[in-house]
Amino acid sequence: MRRRDLVTGTVALVLAHTLPALAQEKTADAVRAEIRKMRQETLDQLYKDVPQARRNIRGAAGYAVFESVGAQVLFVGGAGGSGVVRDNLTGKDTYMKMASAGVGLGLGVKDMRVIFVFKKRDALKRFVEDGWQFGGQSDVAAKADQKGGAAGDLEVADGITVYQLTQSGLIAQATVQGTKYWKDDALN
Numbered sequence: 001m002r003r004r005d006l007v008t009g010t011v012a013l014v015l016a017h018t019l020p021a022l023a024q025e026k027t028a029d030a031v032r033a034e035i036r037k038m039r040q041e042t043l044d045q046l047y048k049d050v051p052q053a054r055r056n057i058r059g060a061a062g063y064a065v066f067e068s069v070g071a072q073v074l075f076v077g078g079a080g081g082s083g084v085v086r087d088n089l090t091g092k093d094t095y096m097k098m099a100s101a102g103v104g105l106g107l108g109v110k111d112m113r114v115i116f117v118f119k120k121r122d123a124l125k126r127f128v129e130d131g132w133q134f135g136g137q138s139d140v141a142a143k144a145d146q147k148g149g150a151a152g153d154l155e156v157a158d159g160i161t162v163y164q165l166t167q168s169g170l171i172a173q174a175t176v177q178g179t180k181y182w183k184d185d186a187l188n
Contacts, residue, residue: 028186028187031082031186032095032187035083035084035095035187036084036093038065038067038083038113039065039084039086042065042067042113042115042165043057043065043115045113045165046113046115046163046165049165050163053115053117053163056117056119056161057088057115057117059119060088060117060118060119061087061089061118061119061120061123062085062087062088062089062118062121062124063085063086063088063115063116063117063118064083064084064085064086064096064114064115064116064118064127064181065083065084065086065113065114066081066082066083066096066098066113066114066115066116067081067082067083067111067112067113068081068098068100068112068113068114069081069111069112070100070109070112071109072102072104072109075103075104076101076102076103077101077103077104078099078100078102079098079100079179080097080098080099080100081097081098081099082095082096082097082098082184083095083096083098083114084096085116085124085127085128089121094183094188095187095188096128096131096181096182096183096184097182097183097184098179098181098182099179099180100178100179100180101178102178111166112164112165112166113164114162114163114164114165115162115163115164115165116160116161116162117160117161117163118159118160119160119161120159122159123159123160127160127181128183131180131183132179132180132181
């Protein structure tokens with residue numbers, strides 16, 4: 001009985017967070033504006049938490065900022081979100097979506113922001129065109145009402161650094177997870 005209540009509560013929390021966004025039909029311009037606002041707020045928080053990140057992003061070929069809401073219920077987890085890739089050379093923005101699915105052990109919900117810094121131009125191009133990332137994840141994060149949280153950087157590939165900021169939620173997980181990033185045809 002307790003496990004069913006926990007699963008039901010987790011699913012309800014994810015739906016409460018995502019359904020309002022689905023219920024509103026927004027114009028492409030409004031969605032792009034929201035994503036740009038999220039990008040700026042995320043970068044402001046990153047620069048506050050990791051001051052060196054500002055220099056890394058300015059000196060890079062480009063960067064991407066994604067927002068993602070994910071849930072892990074026992075052995076199955078997933079996440080979805082959207083973001084934007086900025087080419088520092090051309091100043092062009094490419095709007096993208098992301099989704100992930102994983103298997104492993106865990107429980108919880110997490111709202112996070114992920115920032116990719118592409119030091120090399122070819123890494124930036126590959127991400128925009130191919131957009132695939134696969135890997136294992138071990139994670140414990142907690143944040144509520146500006147207390148707790150997680151921020152850090154990780155070199156995931158030659159020329160790509162990733163920062164992750166936990167916005168809210170509580171999750172403990174150890175998973176093998178696949179993530180796909182792709183261009184959002186409706187916004188580009």
